[in-house]
Amino acid sequence: MKDKQFWIVLSGLIVAFLIFWFAGQPMFNEDRVVMFITIVAISATLLYNIRMAKRGETFYLRPIPGLKAIEEAVGRSTEMGKPVLYVPGIMDMDQVETVAGVIVLGHVARMTARYETSLNVPVSRSIVMKAAREVCRESYMMEGRPDMFNDDMVHYLTDDQFAYAAGVNGIMIREKPAACLYMGKFYAESLILAETGNSIGAIQIAGTASQAQIPFFVTACDYTLIGEEFFAASAYLSQKPELIGGVRGQDMVKVAVISVIILATLLRFIYETWGVGFDAIKLLTVQ
Amino acid sequence: MIWKRQIPILIVAFIGALTLFGWFVEEPNIKAFVDDDATQWYDILASFAIILGAMNLMKMQIQKVARQKKGWPYSIVAIFGFLFAITAGFFIKGVDDSVAVWGAHVTTEGTLFKWIFDYMFTPLSATMFSLLAFFVASASYRAFRIRNFEASLLLVAGIIIMVGRVPIGSLISSWVIMYIIVLALGIGVNTWKKDKKITFGVVGVGIIIVTVAGMMTGWPLDKPAIFYLPIIQEWIYYYPNVAGTRAIMIGVGLGIFATSIRYILGIEKSYIGE
Amino acid sequence: MKALEDLILKIGKVDRRWIFLVLAIAVFIPIIKPIGMPIRATETTKVVFNTIENLPENSKVLVSIEYSPSTKPENHPMTISILRHLFRNNHKVFVTCLWPDGQFMAQDALKQVAEEEFGKVYGEDYVFLGFRPGNEAVIKGIVSNIRKLYTVDVYQTKIDEIPLMDGIKNFKDFAFLFSCSAGYPGTVEWVQYAADPTGVPMSSGVTSIQVNEVMPYVQSGQMKGVLAGMPGAAEYEALMGQKGFATSGMDAQSIAHLVIVLFIILGNAAFFIERKRSRKY
Numbered sequence: 001m002k003d004k005q006f007w008i009v010l011s012g013l014i015v016a017f018l019i020f021w022f023a024g025q026p027m028f029n030e031d032r033v034v035m036f037i038t039i040v041a042i043s044a045t046l047l048y049n050i051r052m053a054k055r056g057e058t059f060y061l062r063p064i065p066g067l068k069a070i071e072e073a074v075g076r077s078t079e080m081g082k083p084v085l086y087v088p089g090i091m092d093m094d095q096v097e098t099v100a101g102v103i104v105l106g107h108v109a110r111m112t113a114r115y116e117t118s119l120n121v122p123v124s125r126s127i128v129m130k131a132a133r134e135v136c137r138e139s140y141m142m143e144g145r146p147d148m149f150n151d152d153m154v155h156y157l158t159d160d161q162f163a164y165a166a167g168v169n170g171i172m173i174r175e176k177p178a179a180c181l182y183m184g185k186f187y188a189e190s191l192i193l194a195e196t197g198n199s200i201g202a203i204q205i206a207g208t209a210s211q212a213q214i215p216f217f218v219t220a221c222d223y224t225l226i227g228e229e230f231f232a233a234s235a236y237l238s239q240k241p242e243l244i245g246g247v248r249g250q251d252m253v254k255v256a257v258i259s260v261i262i263l264a265t266l267l268r269f270i271y272e273t274w275g276v277g278f279d280a281i282k283l284l285t286v287q
Numbered sequence: 288m289i290w291k292r293q294i295p296i297l298i299v300a301f302i303g304a305l306t307l308f309g310w311f312v313e314e315p316n317i318k319a320f321v322d323d324d325a326t327q328w329y330d331i332l333a334s335f336a337i338i339l340g341a342m343n344l345m346k347m348q349i350q351k352v353a354r355q356k357k358g359w360p361y362s363i364v365a366i367f368g369f370l371f372a373i374t375a376g377f378f379i380k381g382v383d384d385s386v387a388v389w390g391a392h393v394t395t396e397g398t399l400f401k402w403i404f405d406y407m408f409t410p411l412s413a414t415m416f417s418l419l420a421f422f423v424a425s426a427s428y429r430a431f432r433i434r435n436f437e438a439s440l441l442l443v444a445g446i447i448i449m450v451g452r453v454p455i456g457s458l459i460s461s462w463v464i465m466y467i468i469v470l471a472l473g474i475g476v477n478t479w480k481k482d483k484k485i486t487f488g489v490v491g492v493g494i495i496i497v498t499v500a501g502m503m504t505g506w507p508l509d510k511p512a513i514f515y516l517p518i519i520q521e522w523i524y525y526y527p528n529v530a531g532t533r534a535i536m537i538g539v540g541l542g543i544f545a546t547s548i549r550y551i552l553g554i555e556k557s558y559i560g561e
Numbered sequence: 562m563k564a565l566e567d568l569i570l571k572i573g574k575v576d577r578r579w580i581f582l583v584l585a586i587a588v589f590i591p592i593i594k595p596i597g598m599p600i601r602a603t604e605t606t607k608v609v610f611n612t613i614e615n616l617p618e619n620s621k622v623l624v625s626i627e628y629s630p631s632t633k634p635e636n637h638p639m640t641i642s643i644l645r646h647l648f649r650n651n652h653k654v655f656v657t658c659l660w661p662d663g664q665f666m667a668q669d670a671l672k673q674v675a676e677e678e679f680g681k682v683y684g685e686d687y688v689f690l691g692f693r694p695g696n697e698a699v700i701k702g703i704v705s706n707i708r709k710l711y712t713v714d715v716y717q718t719k720i721d722e723i724p725l726m727d728g729i730k731n732f733k734d735f736a737f738l739f740s741c742s743a744g745y746p747g748t749v750e751w752v753q754y755a756a757d758p759t760g761v762p763m764s765s766g767v768t769s770i771q772v773n774e775v776m777p778y779v780q781s782g783q784m785k786g787v788l789a790g791m792p793g794a795a796e797y798e799a800l801m802g803q804k805g806f807a808t809s810g811m812d813a814q815s816i817a818h819l820v821i822v823l824f825i826i827l828g829n830a831a832f833f834i835e836r837k838r839s840r841k842y
Binding site for chain 2: 035
């Protein structure tokens, strides 16, 4: 109960919802109430931890080698006088992974601005191109190097998956970047990119939540951010307390999810074996 | 500054909250927005945005040719391909209106666009995808090393899946696998005890047991099933793989949710460069 | 012994282009001269087959095509076999595409199976609705009101003028869905936005890479089996008793997998020899 304000607001919201519920819940889809409660509970947990972090509470973050290596990779490119290649995946901005990839790009752009290393960002969607450009422009401005930024460092290749892979491979072979970073949503082109990067001797770091591509990246890259590590990258790289608080909140939710899985399994076992209780799976299934 | 900071954050917060909580609301207009309109609006915007991308592509390629940068002849091919596809899509059908009207010409046999698809796009796409086979070979050759216990587990599982998934796997008898296991056990015992006598003893006893059991049962190809490769690979696919996949799915789902909440609440502002 | 170790070490350091060459030869030979290895159907493939087999005659089945020419060798044989099975059992087939390239693939498959093999009548036995942009929005549109989304078919004929479309309003009017998918949008989106919320049974055919992603849905019963990559397609051909491209491709894939395993073994042997020698010094 460290944050009284939070608990007062949350209690108020719960009371308001209960009144709404007992008043006949107009326009509310009651089949989805379990999902609604879950979303509110998860949001509250995240918010609570974010507020705690903002108030100065320190949280331990497990070191992620892949994120530490990003700065090393940029440094290596600087030493070798070669560019850094950043691939933000092949999907559009409506995919959270692409958004996460563009966020990490902002941090990478700050590093390349600081180290005065050239950055090459080929993209496969026009909206991603615009978003990535804005992020890079801001990063270079914040590092006090707007002169180093030019629009063409983020450039469009094609929307087509394999034509894009061919285009990026061509850039790799011609420019021989010292570091290749793949952060976003990937499909079958992942191994084509990562193997070509490997063949030119670049240090490679990947981050994706695309499950099917994780084994390919693990095999061909030096470091891989798997799933949620990738989404937490922004918090790690910025070290902003509110983002770090969010990561801790995420872990809290994960503990709750694990508990629910165990409990639901037990309840179902009891229900199916002895017919005692209720079907937990039916309750948790959202229509 | 308000246009580049507050307004975008407000739009993200409003549309995000509407999309998230609109899912629970039984109101036709909100439902229509959440289910159809929001995504379609995005697609319409993205369709127009392709012009930006195309212009950027052309600018980069023309610059490359003009400045004769490394690999500039390829840029000529890119420019030509771009113009050719536009011509086939919008200006020259290649057939009469009686054969195909504009729009349907894209998939109609005999049109220029279909020709591009069949004889240029299809083989080029297939070539790029087929590169995967070669890259899988070189990547697995390099990466699958018995460095430690986890790597060995990965290697064994990988080989079982690779061989068990294809018909040749079903031709390998369970008994062959059992002999291989006995030999592997021998290696393990040798590494542990470092005594040749014990190793030979274990391997010898193992071989005798397997041989006697085989002779007694008549060496059936797929029995005992737990040593039959297609069965083992199905089990790996169905249980350890699904368990791992589900764990990643939950983690990814939470990551996506946390990121979305940070956007909606305006905590994460990196997308506008903050 | 030392000479053998040296040879293995040499192979261990071989340029990757040699691996590519050996693999290419290993794949090429069985394609030219097929061996004809026996194909054993896995449980997931049998489930797909039995689900379609148990559909009552004249069932309305939605087939969604979500792949491009790049994955044609894996996905196309599945589409062909599924269409054969559906037409053989006299079902009514409705074809949609979530990928623009899928329209070309669907057209090719329908021409081969519906027109040439079965002589089915367009508009009475099958309808080709074609591609609509919008990814998940298209699925949601089919679930809520297919007539709002598709006012004309792929040949620009009005939906209201197609006899087979009578009585089709939304996804619940279909008895079964088969999604032949190579990525996004595809099988996962069909499960999440259509099959699971409505309870309409579905199966899918996916590329080998995707199998990991869809397996949890198969195990939980949200999908009725899955055709897993080219082996899945070959297994379905075997169950149908009609050999096709996938069956002939399985010999090449078998040999290719064996070659890769051989390279892995050689690579490990080289790794151990190197480690042993480095310890010595």
